Amino acid sequence: MPTPDTATHRSALIGAPGRAARRLWSAYGGYALGFVSLFLIWQWASLYLVSSVLFPPPTIVFRKALVLVRNGVLLEHLSASLQRILAGFIAGSLLGVPIGLAMGSFRPVRKLLEPYTEFLRFIPSVAMITVAVIWFGIGEASKIFLIIYTTIFIVILNTAAGVSAIAPNKIRAAQSLGATRAQIFFHVALPATVPYILTGMRLAMANSFTTIVAAELIAANDGLGKMLWDGRLFMLVDEIFVSLVTLGLLGFVTDRMFRWSIYTFAGKYSPAT
Amino acid sequence: MSLVSFDDVGKTYRSLQGVDYQAVEHFSVEIEVGEFFCLLGPSGCGKTTVLKMLAGFEAPTSGQILMGGRPVTGAGRDRAVVFQGDDSLYGWLTAIENVEFGLRLRHVGKAERRERAMHYLKLVGLGGQEQKYPAELSGGMKQRIQIARVLANEPQMLLMDEPFAALDAQTRSLMQLELANIWQATRTTVLFITHDIDEAVTLGKRIGVMEAGPRSRVKGVVEVALDGARRRTDDPFLRYYKQVYEMIRDEVAKSIARAD
Numbered sequence: 001m002p003t004p005d006t007a008t009h010r011s012a013l014i015g016a017p018g019r020a021a022r023r024l025w026s027a028y029g030g031y032a033l034g035f036v037s038l039f040l041i042w043q044w045a046s047l048y049l050v051s052s053v054l055f056p057p058p059t060i061v062f063r064k065a066l067v068l069v070r071n072g073v074l075l076e077h078l079s080a081s082l083q084r085i086l087a088g089f090i091a092g093s094l095l096g097v098p099i100g101l102a103m104g105s106f107r108p109v110r111k112l113l114e115p116y117t118e119f120l121r122f123i124p125s126v127a128m129i130t131v132a133v134i135w136f137g138i139g140e141a142s143k144i145f146l147i148i149y150t151t152i153f154i155v156i157l158n159t160a161a162g163v164s165a166i167a168p169n170k171i172r173a174a175q176s177l178g179a180t181r182a183q184i185f186f187h188v189a190l191p192a193t194v195p196y197i198l199t200g201m202r203l204a205m206a207n208s209f210t211t212i213v214a215a216e217l218i219a220a221n222d223g224l225g226k227m228l229w230d231g232r233l234f235m236l237v238d239e240i241f242v243s244l245v246t247l248g249l250l251g252f253v254t255d256r257m258f259r260w261s262i263y264t265f266a267g268k269y270s271p272a273t
Numbered sequence: 274m275s276l277v278s279f280d281d282v283g284k285t286y287r288s289l290q291g292v293d294y295q296a297v298e299h300f301s302v303e304i305e306v307g308e309f310f311c312l313l314g315p316s317g318c319g320k321t322t323v324l325k326m327l328a329g330f331e332a333p334t335s336g337q338i339l340m341g342g343r344p345v346t347g348a349g350r351d352r353a354v355v356f357q358g359d360d361s362l363y364g365w366l367t368a369i370e371n372v373e374f375g376l377r378l379r380h381v382g383k384a385e386r387r388e389r390a391m392h393y394l395k396l397v398g399l400g401g402q403e404q405k406y407p408a409e410l411s412g413g414m415k416q417r418i419q420i421a422r423v424l425a426n427e428p429q430m431l432l433m434d435e436p437f438a439a440l441d442a443q444t445r446s447l448m449q450l451e452l453a454n455i456w457q458a459t460r461t462t463v464l465f466i467t468h469d470i471d472e473a474v475t476l477g478k479r480i481g482v483m484e485a486g487p488r489s490r491v492k493g494v495v496e497v498a499l500d501g502a503r504r505r506t507d508d509p510f511l512r513y514y515k516q517v518y519e520m521i522r523d524e525v526a527k528s529i530a531r532a533d
C-alpha cells in the first residue's frame with residue numbers, strides 16, 4: 001500500500017491530466033467496460049448463437065439508428081415519448097409531494113385520503129389505458145393522464161412514509177429551540193423527507209417508461225411505443241431494436257440523473273443520524 | 274431562588290392494551306437558579322419521564338410543574354434539551370448549521386449567526402469541524418454539537434438526558450470536564466440525568482436520587498459541597514460517592530427484583 005507521500009509523489013510525476021484520467025477511469029471505467037461487454041456478447045450471440053434476421057447484431061442496429069437519427073424519425077418518436085413522460089411526471093410529482101406531505105403530517109388528512117390511494121394504487125396504470133382513451137381520446141391528454149396516474153401514488157406513498165420516518169427527537173429539538181409549527185414543517189419535516197421524495201420520483205420515472213410504451217403501443221401516432229408497434233406490423237425488426245435500445249438508454253440516463261441528485265441532496269443524510 | 278419546582282407530580286402511562294402504569298408519583302423537587310442538578314436513579318425509574326414533562330413533551334397526569342413561577346404547558350426555547358443518542362441532529366445540515374439552527378429560527382443575521390455558532394463550536398472543542406455533516410462525526414463529536422446547539426440558543430435552562438452514556442470512558446471524563454467548565458463560565462441552570470454515581474458526584478451541585486419504579490419519587494437530595502476541580506481519589510469525593518451509593522443500592526436491587 002502506498003503511503004500518502006509516495007502517492008502524491010507519483011501523481012505529481014504523472015501530472016494533472018494523468019490524475020484526471022485516473023479519476024475518470026475509477027468513476028466510469030466499470031460502466032464503460034460493462035457496456036462494451038454487453039454489446040460484445042450481443043454481437044456474438046446474434047452472429048453465432050441465434051444467427052437469424054429476427055435478432056440483429058448491434059452493428060446493424062446502430063447503423064439503422066444512425067439512419068433514423070439522420071432523417072429525424074428517431075428524434076421525433078423520442079421527443080414525443082419524452083415530452084409525455086416529462087409533462088405527466090412533473091405534474092404528478094407536483095401534485096403528489098404536497099399531498100404526501102399533508103398525509104404524513106396530519107392524521108385526519110391521511111384518514112381521509114388513504115382510501116383513495118390504497119384503492120387506486122392497486123389498479124395498474126396499464127389497465128387504465130382503456131378508460132384514458134375513452135375519456136381523453138388517443139391524443140396527448142390521455143398519455144399525460146396515464147403518466148400522472150403512474151407517478152402520483154408512488155410519490156405520495158414515499159413522501160408520506162418519509163414524513164412518518166422522521167425521528168420524533170428531531171421535531172422535539174426544534175420545538176425546544178423555539179420553532180413554530182410552520183418552521184418545523186419547512187426546516188425539519190421537508191428537508192428530512194427530500195430523500196424519500198426523490199426515491200419515490202425515481203421509482204415513478206421507471207414506471208412511467210412502462211406506461212408510456214404500453215399506451216403508445218395501443219393508441220398513438222408517434223412515440224417509441226408506436227415505433228415498436230409499426231416495427232411489428234411491417235416486420236421492421238431493426239427498428240424494433242433501435243426503439244428498445246433507445247428506451248434502455250433513456251431509462252439509464254434519467255435514472256443516473258436521479259441517483260446523482262439523491263446522492264448530492266441526501267448523501268449527507270442517513271436515516272440513522 | 275428556585276427556577277423550577279416539581280410539585281407533587283405524577284405521570285401515568287396508558288399502554289395500547291389499556292393497562293395503566295404509574296411511572297412517577299408524588300415527585301417533588303426544587304431546582305435553584307444557576308444550579309447544576311443531577312437526577313440519579315436505576316434504569317426505568319422514570320428519569321426521562323421527568324425530563325420530558327419539564328421539557329413540555331409530555332403533560333403530567335397529576336400535580337404541576339412551574340418554571341419561573343409559571344406552569345409548563347409545552348416546549349419552549351427557555352428549556353433546551355440535549356437528547357440521549359444523536360437522532361436529534363439534522364443530517365442535512367453541517368455542524369455549524371446545526372449549531373445556528375435556533376438563531377436562524379429567530380432570523381438572526383447571517384454574519385452574527387455564524388460568529389455566535391463558531392464561538393460555541395470552539396467552546397466544545399470543535400473548531401475546524403464546522404463544515405462536516407453529522408454522519409462524518411464521531412459519537413462524542415455529535416454529542417458536543419448538540420451541546421453547542423443548545424448553548425448557542427442561550428436558554429434559561431439546560432435539560433440533559435444521559436448525554437454521555439454512549440461514550441467510551443475516556444471521552445466521557447473529557448466531556449464531563451468540558452461541561453463543568455462551560456457551566457462554571459455560563460452558570461446556566463442544568464438538569465442532568467444520569468445513572469452513573471461517579472458522573473453525578475463529579476458534576477452535580479445537588480444530586481436527587483430517585484426510587485425504583487413504579488410510582489417513583491425523590492428518595493432524597495444530596496448536597497455536594499465540593500468546589501473547583503473534583504478528583505475521584507479525594508476523600509470528600511469518595512464520601513459523597515459512598516453516601517449516594519448507599520441510597521441507590523436498595524433501589525437498584527428493588528428494580529431488578531421487580532423486573533424478574
Ligand SMILES: Nc1ncnc2c1ncn2[C@@H]1O[C@H](COP(=O)(O)OP(=O)(O)OP(=O)(O)O)[C@@H](O)[C@H]1O
Nearest residue numbers: 286287294296315316317318319320321322323468
Ligand atoms: N410512552 C410510554 N408509554 C408507556 N410506558 C412508558 C412510556 N415511556 C416510559 N414508560 C415507562 O415508564 C417507566 C419510566 O420510563 P423512563 O424512560 O422515564 O425511565 P428512565 O429512568 O429514563 O430509564 P433509563 O435509565 O433506562 O433511561 C418505564 O417503566 C417505562 O416502561
Ligand SMILES: [Mg+2]
Nearest residue numbers: 320321322434
Ligand atoms: Mg431514560
